[in-house]
Amino acid sequence: MAGKMLIIGAGLTGLSTAFHLEKMGGIDYSVYEKEKRVGGLCRSEYKPCPGLKGKFTFDILGHLLHLKEEYTIGLVRRLLKENLTTDIPRDSWIYSKGVYTRYPFQANTYGLPPKVVKECVFGFISAKYHSLHCKTRPPEGSFYNWILQNFGEGIAKHFMIPYNQKIWTVHPRDLTCGWIKVNPKYVPSPNIQEVVIGALEDQKKHFGYNVRFDYPRRGGIQKLPDAFEAKIKNLELNTNFSRVNIRKKVAYFDGGKIEEKFRFLVSTVPLPELILEIIEDVPEKVKNAALKLKYTSVLSLNLGIKREEMDHGHWVYFPEKEYLFYRVGFPKKFSDEMCPPGTSSVYVEIAYKPEPITQEKEEKFVARAKKNLVKAGILRTEREILVEHRERIAYAYVIYDRNRDRNLKIIQDYLKEKDIYSVGRYGGWKYSTMEEAILEGKEVAEKLVSEL
Ligand SMILES: Cc1cc2nc3c(=O)[nH]c(=O)nc-3n(C[C@H](O)[C@H](O)[C@H](O)COP(=O)(O)OP(=O)(O)OC[C@H]3O[C@@H](n4cnc5c(N)ncnc54)[C@H](O)[C@@H]3O)c2cc1C
Missing domain, CATH: 3.50.50.60 (FAD/NAD(P)-binding domain)
Structure with missing residues (x-):
C-alpha cells in the first residue's frame, strides 16, 4: 500500500x-x-552591530562537524561545496584552579598545583591497579562508579564529578553509562603512560572522538x-x-x-x-x-566582542561551581568570517534543570556569566561586549538515568x-x-x- x-x-x-x-x-x-x-x-542568527560593516554569525550552540563515516563526509562536502573548511585540528582547554590546561583533563594535568597533580596521577594508577587485580568484573554500575574505576579519585574530584554534575544537572551517581556506550570515545581513556607524561609535560597529543572537525567557511552551521x-x-x-x-x-x-x-x-x-x-x-x-x-535545558548566550583576537583556542570547559557555565567557545577560531572585521565573539553554555526560567532569573544568569568571563580572563571588561543574542534550549541533553x-x-x-x-x-x-x-x-x- x-x-x-x-x-x-x-x-x-x-x-x-x-x-x-x-x-x-x-x-x-x-x-x-x-x-x-x-x-x-x-x-544560526545573523546579528548586525551599529557602526560595523557586516554581521556577527551566532550559532545557537557550538556546532562542529565531527564526521567519521565516508558516506556523511562525502555528502556534507557535496552539499557545502567550497563553503567548508575541513580537518581543523581541535584546540580545546579546561579552566580550573586558576589555570588553563589542555583537554582532556585526565591526560593533561601539567600546570595544575602539584597537590592536585599528585592526587590525579596516584588516583589513576591506583584505579588501574585495582582493575588489574580485581578478578571479578565490576557490576553494571552508575556513571559515578565508571568514573572511579577508570580514572580514580583525584580526577573524579577535580574534574569528572563537578563537570558532569554541571552539564547534566544531576550527580553522576544518578546516571548510567548508557550515553558512553553509544561511543566510548565520548570520554577519552588515556593509558598510565599518557597520564604520567601529561602530568610532567605539556603533552600535545590528541585524544577522543572529536580531534578534528569540519566547519562552514561562511554563514555558520x-x-x-x-x-x-x-x-x-x-x-x-x-x-x-x-x-x-x-x-x-x-x-x-x-x-x-x-x-x-x-x-x-x-x-x-x-x-x-x-x-x-x-x-x-x-x-x-x-x-x-x-x-x-x-532532560536538561541550556541557555545559550552569544556575545559580539570589540577585540580582534581571543586567546583561548576553540573552546574551554569549566568544571568549577563558581563559574556558571560549563563551556565557552570562540567562533572566530572556527572561521574568520563569523565576525565583522576588527571584532571577535564568544558563546557561553549554561545548563539548568528544565523548570521554565523567569526573565528575572535569565537576567541573573546572563549578568553572572559576563562577570565570570571577566574573572576567567576571557573578557578584559564587560565594556568589550558590543551585541548579544540569547536562546533558551528547552531540550538539550537527555538524562541517561536508570x-x-x-x-x-x-x-x-x-x-x-x-x-x-x-x-x-x-x-x-x-x-x-x-x-x-x-x-x-x-x-x-x-x-x-x-x-x-
Ligand atoms: C549543547 C549542544 C551542543 C551540540 N554540539 C554538537 C556538535 O558540536 N557537533 C555535533 O555533531 N552535534 C552537536 N550537538 C547535537 C546536534 O545538535 C543534534 O544531534 C542534531 O542537531 C539533532 O537534530 P534533530 O533533527 O534530531 O533535532 P532538532 O535539531 O531538535 O530538530 C527538531 C526540529 O523539530 C521541530 N519541531 C519540534 N516540535 C515541532 C512541532 N510540534 N511541529 C513542527 N516542528 C516541530 C523543531 O523546531 C526542530 O526544528 C549538540 C547538541 C547540544 C544540545
Missing part, C-alpha cells in the same frame, strides 16, 4: 529523511516545521541545513504539528487549520511533547513512561505499532551528533520505502 509520509521537524534528522526520500524519487512526502527557518539546533533545504521540494515552515488522531491516521497542524492523512509519520518532536501533548488517547502506561523521561531505557522501550513499542517513527536526538531520546542525525534520516527513509 502506497501513501503519504509525513515528516515533522526540519532539523538535520527530518531534513535528511526528506532528502533521501526525494533522492529515491516518486515518494509522496511533506515536511512540517514550526519555526520560520530550517535547522533545529543547527540554526546554518549553511548545512540550508543546503539540505535547497534539495527538498515539499517543506512547510511556520507550521506547528499540534495533534494526531492515530486511529484515523490524520495529523493536524496549527490547531487544526491544516489536516494531512498519512501512511507513516516520522517525528523529531521531543518525545515527552509527542506523547503528552500531541497524540490523542495515549494509554496511561505510555503516558506514565513519558513523564519519567528526564529509568530511561525501560520507559523509552514502552513508548517506542507503542509508537511502532501505530506507524510512527520517533527519531533524532529528542524523538529517539538520546545523546547523538549531527552525523548520526544525517545517517538516521537516511536509514529511516530506506526503511519506510521498503515497507510501502
Whole structure:
C-alpha cells in the first residue's frame, strides 16, 4: 500500500529523511516545521552591530562537524561545496584552579598545583591497579562508579564529578553509562603512560572522538541545513504539528487549520511533547513512561566582542561551581568570517534543570556569566561586549538515568505499532551528533520505502 509520509521537524534528522526520500524519487512526502527557518539546533542568527560593516554569525550552540563515516563526509562536502573548511585540528582547554590546561583533563594535568597533580596521577594508577587485580568484573554500575574505576579519585574530584554534575544537572551517581556506550570515545581513556607524561609535560597529543572537525567557511552551521533545504521540494515552515488522531491516521497542524492523512509519520518532536501533548488517547502506561523521561535545558548566550583576537583556542570547559557555565567557545577560531572585521565573539553554555526560567532569573544568569568571563580572563571588561543574542534550549541533553531505557522501550513499542517513527536526538531520546542525525534520516527513509 502506497501513501503519504509525513515528516515533522526540519532539523538535520527530518531534513535528511526528506532528502533521501526525494533522492529515491516518486515518494509522496511533506515536511512540517514550526519555526520560520530550517535547522533545529543547527540554526544560526545573523546579528548586525551599529557602526560595523557586516554581521556577527551566532550559532545557537557550538556546532562542529565531527564526521567519521565516508558516506556523511562525502555528502556534507557535496552539499557545502567550497563553503567548508575541513580537518581543523581541535584546540580545546579546561579552566580550573586558576589555570588553563589542555583537554582532556585526565591526560593533561601539567600546570595544575602539584597537590592536585599528585592526587590525579596516584588516583589513576591506583584505579588501574585495582582493575588489574580485581578478578571479578565490576557490576553494571552508575556513571559515578565508571568514573572511579577508570580514572580514580583525584580526577573524579577535580574534574569528572563537578563537570558532569554541571552539564547534566544531576550527580553522576544518578546516571548510567548508557550515553558512553553509544561511543566510548565520548570520554577519552588515556593509558598510565599518557597520564604520567601529561602530568610532567605539556603533552600535545590528541585524544577522543572529536580531534578534528569540519566547519562552514561562511554563514555558520546554518549553511548545512540550508543546503539540505535547497534539495527538498515539499517543506512547510511556520507550521506547528499540534495533534494526531492515530486511529484515523490524520495529523493536524496549527490547531487544526491544516489536516494531512498519512501512511507513516516520522517525528523529531521531543518525545515527552509527542506523547503528552500531541497524540490523542495515549494509554496511561505510555503516558506514565513519558513523564519519567528526564532532560536538561541550556541557555545559550552569544556575545559580539570589540577585540580582534581571543586567546583561548576553540573552546574551554569549566568544571568549577563558581563559574556558571560549563563551556565557552570562540567562533572566530572556527572561521574568520563569523565576525565583522576588527571584532571577535564568544558563546557561553549554561545548563539548568528544565523548570521554565523567569526573565528575572535569565537576567541573573546572563549578568553572572559576563562577570565570570571577566574573572576567567576571557573578557578584559564587560565594556568589550558590543551585541548579544540569547536562546533558551528547552531540550538539550537527555538524562541517561536508570529509568530511561525501560520507559523509552514502552513508548517506542507503542509508537511502532501505530506507524510512527520517533527519531533524532529528542524523538529517539538520546545523546547523538549531527552525523548520526544525517545517517538516521537516511536509514529511516530506506526503511519506510521498503515497507510501502
Ligand atoms: C549543547 C549542544 C551542543 C551540540 N554540539 C554538537 C556538535 O558540536 N557537533 C555535533 O555533531 N552535534 C552537536 N550537538 C547535537 C546536534 O545538535 C543534534 O544531534 C542534531 O542537531 C539533532 O537534530 P534533530 O533533527 O534530531 O533535532 P532538532 O535539531 O531538535 O530538530 C527538531 C526540529 O523539530 C521541530 N519541531 C519540534 N516540535 C515541532 C512541532 N510540534 N511541529 C513542527 N516542528 C516541530 C523543531 O523546531 C526542530 O526544528 C549538540 C547538541 C547540544 C544540545
